[in-house]
Amino acid sequence: MIGSNSTAALTFQDSKSASEILSALRARLHVLHGCIYDLDGKPLALYSRYPIKAGFSPPPVQGEGSSVVAGHMHLFQNVVLNGDAIGTIYIEADLGDLHAR
Amino acid sequence: MRVETHKTGRWCAYRFAQFWAIPLVTMLTLAAAVRIGTQTNPSLEYQVKAAFLFSFTKFIEWPSDAFHSDNAPITLCVFRHDPFGSALDEIIQGKTINNHQVLARRVNEFSDLKSCQLVFVGKEEDKGLSAVLNSLKGTSALVVGETDGFAERGGGVQFFLEVSQLRFAINVDAVQRARLTVSSKLLSLARVVHDRDHPKGR
Numbered sequence: 001m002i003g004s005n006s007t008a009a010l011t012f013q014d015s016k017s018a019s020e021i022l023s024a025l026r027a028r029l030h031v032l033h034g035c036i037y038d039l040d041g042k043p044l045a046l047y048s049r050y051p052i053k054a055g056f057s058p059p060p061v062q063g064e065g066s067s068v069v070a071g072h073m074h075l076f077q078n079v080v081l082n083g084d085a086i087g088t089i090y091i092e093a094d095l096g097d098l099h100a101r
Numbered sequence: 102m103r104v105e106t107h108k109t110g111r112w113c114a115y116r117f118a119q120f121w122a123i124p125l126v127t128m129l130t131l132a133a134a135v136r137i138g139t140q141t142n143p144s145l146e147y148q149v150k151a152a153f154l155f156s157f158t159k160f161i162e163w164p165s166d167a168f169h170s171d172n173a174p175i176t177l178c179v180f181r182h183d184p185f186g187s188a189l190d191e192i193i194q195g196k197t198i199n200n201h202q203v204l205a206r207r208v209n210e211f212s213d214l215k216s217c218q219l220v221f222v223g224k225e226e227d228k229g230l231s232a233v234l235n236s237l238k239g240t241s242a243l244v245v246g247e248t249d250g251f252a253e254r255g256g257g258v259q260f261f262l263e264v265s266q267l268r269f270a271i272n273v274d275a276v277q278r279a280r281l282t283v284s285s286k287l288l289s290l291a292r293v294v295h296d297r298d299h300p301k302g303r
Contacts, residue, residue, distance in 0.1 A: 005286065007159075008284065008286035008287050008289070008290050009290065011156045012153065012156060012290055013266075015266075081159060082159055082198065
């Protein structure tokens with residue numbers, strides 16, 4: 001849903017709107033970080049659940065897919081508009097609590 | 102608007118682009134700039150505005166009676182003075198939106214505006230806005246401009262610069278009159294404006 005909501009923000013390179021869209025991730029308790037990248041792989045907006053002194057450094061953009069490393073899931077998803085890829089969403093989520101049950 | 106590419110011009114543009122890794126649109130625009138006899142290279146501002154004009158069509162729906170057939174083109178018109186050089190032509194090249202081919206035209210006569218789905222009225226032609234709106238009464242054309250107060254005066258969309266970001270205002274009364282459906286995603290990026298003499302207007 002973040003992807004489809006961000007099509008306009010990406011199309012018009014509106015980083016403020018893109019940030020607002022990412023802030024909806026706050027409702028997903030296990031999401032630690034988020035990033036919207038434009039077509040050049042440049043971050044348009046960032047999100048972090050907890051404040052980080054140095055700021056969150058997003059990983060270099062990758063193709064679609066997910067991986068799990070040390071209990072964290074890293075997910076990349078293409079944003080598509082009219083059949084064209086226009087950017088990428090990245091989400092990092094903590095799976096720890098889910099495993100502990 | 103197309104002119105033959107001069108061989109040296111193409112070489113110059115290629116080397117230049119190689120150095121700076123400029124995105125495709127800018128590369129093509131530079132190639133256009135060294136062609137003999139064409140308009141001067143449109144500034145970055147107009148390259149971005151051209152891209153935005155095309156992008157608007159992805160977030161707007163025209164009523165079916167705005168087209169004379171199901172696969173009629175979406176025509177983006179520039180009223181008289183054209184600041185885009187070849188930028189607009191290059192951006193829309195080969196593109197379709199919802200099965201409508203996207204075309205660009207330059208229009209000089211008011212009577213020719215009726216065939217347009219979008220009309221750009223640049224700052225050089227701003228004094229003609231009332232006449233343009235009059236000619237387009239009852240149609241579903243989106244009128245886009247770039248001068249202060251353009252939206253409040255009845256234009257549908259107005260470009261403005263905020264710090265270094267190109268943004269736009271949308272006059273929701275004008276858009277409603279034109280029976281256009283504007284995606285909420287586009288509206289959420291815009292500064293929403295009303296007609297000057299609308300109760301909610303300033």
